[in-house]
Amino acid sequence: MERDQYTMQPESLMMSYGYKPALSEGAIKCPIFQTSTFVFKTAEEGKSFFEVAYGLREKGENEELGLIYSRLNNPDLEILENRLTLWDRAEDCAVFESGMSAITTVLLGFLSPGDVLLYSKPVYGGTSHFIEEILTRFGINIIGFGANDTEADILQRIESKGYGDKLKMVYVETPANPTNALIDLVMCKRLADSFSTEEKQVLVAVDNTYMGPLWQHPLKHGADLVLYSATKYIGGHSDVIAGACLGSKALIGEVKAMRTFLGNMAGPWTGWLLMRSLETLKARMDLQQQNAQKVADYLLNHPKVAKVHYLGHLKSGEQKRIFDQQCEGTGAMVSFDIVGGEKEAFKFLNSLKLMKLAVSLGSTESLAEHPASMTHAGVPVADRAECGIADSLVRLSIGVENTDDLIWDIEQALDKA
Numbered sequence: 001m002e003r004d005q006y007t008m009q010p011e012s013l014m015m016s017y018g019y020k021p022a023l024s025e026g027a028i029k030c031p032i033f034q035t036s037t038f039v040f041k042t043a044e045e046g047k048s049f050f051e052v053a054y055g056l057r058e059k060g061e062n063e064e065l066g067l068i069y070s071r072l073n074n075p076d077l078e079i080l081e082n083r084l085t086l087w088d089r090a091e092d093c094a095v096f097e098s099g100m101s102a103i104t105t106v107l108l109g110f111l112s113p114g115d116v117l118l119y120s121k122p123v124y125g126g127t128s129h130f131i132e133e134i135l136t137r138f139g140i141n142i143i144g145f146g147a148n149d150t151e152a153d154i155l156q157r158i159e160s161k162g163y164g165d166k167l168k169m170v171y172v173e174t175p176a177n178p179t180n181a182l183i184d185l186v187m188c189k190r191l192a193d194s195f196s197t198e199e200k201q202v203l204v205a206v207d208n209t210y211m212g213p214l215w216q217h218p219l220k221h222g223a224d225l226v227l228y229s230a231t232k233y234i235g236g237h238s239d240v241i242a243g244a245c246l247g248s249k250a251l252i253g254e255v256k257a258m259r260t261f262l263g264n265m266a267g268p269w270t271g272w273l274l275m276r277s278l279e280t281l282k283a284r285m286d287l288q289q290q291n292a293q294k295v296a297d298y299l300l301n302h303p304k305v306a307k308v309h310y311l312g313h314l315k316s317g318e319q320k321r322i323f324d325q326q327c328e329g330t331g332a333m334v335s336f337d338i339v340g341g342e343k344e345a346f347k348f349l350n351s352l353k354l355m356k357l358a359v360s361l362g363s364t365e366s367l368a369e370h371p372a373s374m375t376h377a378g379v380p381v382a383d384r385a386e387c388g389i390a391d392s393l394v395r396l397s398i399g400v401e402n403t404d405d406l407i408w409d410i411e412q413a414l415d416k417a
């Protein structure tokens with residue numbers, strides 16, 4: 001049987017998909033189109049490109065949007081966007097200069113004053129600041145919920161504030177950082193549907209950075225938009241900041257329109273770096289996941305470890321049910337509570353020899369950090385306690401190093417703690 005982009009696996013297509021060598025002197029790799037603007041062949045062609053770009057007419061069946069200006073489109077971005085759609089089986093994608101610009105563009109693009117945003121807690125620190133301190137300044141109402149809240153709790157919270165007819169978006173991050181707590185995506189879709197009307201579709205947006213794009217595919221479970229910090233697994237080498245948003249052609253069209261006016265698209269060099277990264281994405285993530293499993297199992301039996309937070313250790317109950325429903329892998333993020341508190345956690349972090357003491361995640365090198373005083377220092381103490389972000393918690397992002405070397409490093413650092 002013939003195979004094509006629909007039947008081949010994404011990892012087979014990451015070296016070539018969407019790129020035509022004949023358009024670039026036969027170069028096997030997509031060159032960096034370091035250019036701000038593009039020359040039209042004729043004035044008529046320029047007119048025709050602008051008609052499509054400004055929505056003055058529909059794009060023809062096989063017509064591609066002509067290249068105009070690098071804030072609107074650029075070959076490195078377009079080819080990268082096409083490749084990214086394959087992992088999530090999305091219709092379209094928009095890439096950004098950071099994960100935060102993807103997230104803020106979606107929130108600003110779809111929310112208006114008076115609308116209500118329902119969002120999961122905890123979310124990434126930058127996202128939580130933007131939602132709580134900035135969106136609220138523009139008259140957007142917000143309601144938070146956590147992994148421990150039931151569907152009935154959430155419904156009751158929306159109804160008791162009289163927010164039902166104003167709900168516009170459900171925004172979630174799952175698994176939650178740094179505890180790996182899971183939010184049920186099917187429940188989010190059900191909630192969104194129950195408040196949607198003919199005039200107003202309630203959108204479900206999911207920050208899939210922690211699992212994606214390999215180990216969870218939110219669009220399959222009813223999400224409308226998937227967001228990534230491409231700085232993490234997609235970039236994967238701790239050398240580039242970028243973001244992405246995926247979804248239907250219609251929704252991504254709106255996202256791209258907003259991006260054109262905010263001017264926060266990624267540049268051609270970022271696009272090129274991410275295409276290079278995508279070629280090894282599957283190989284890197286597979287290895288990171290295998291290493292994480294061995295590290296998590298090792299920690300489980302260590303006398304200086306009080307508790308391990310790792311998706312591969314879920315045995316039964318509601319969290320395991322959600323895992324089976326929506327996760328396709330156990331990921332490469334492992335958190336653990338060390339016996340003691342901040343003092344012991346710091347001693348561990350300061351004693352590591354191979355793993356680096358740094359925030360961020362998903363990269364080839366293993367990283368370790370202390371959420372309570374670093375990534376989650378801005379979370380109010382009461383919220384921290386509720387989400388399980390204790391002073392004893394250490395977060396690890398596992399890389400591609402030799403497994404035995406990693407475990408040796410953790411062992412010698414725990415010995416000193």
Ligand SMILES: *Cc1c(COP(=O)(O)O)cnc(C)c1O
Pocket residue numbers: 098099100101124126127173177207209210228229230231232241242243
């Ligand atoms: C890092 C991160 C972000 C922000 O992405 P940047 O690329 O740093 O702007 C958003 N969400 C999650 C879950 C992240 O880990």
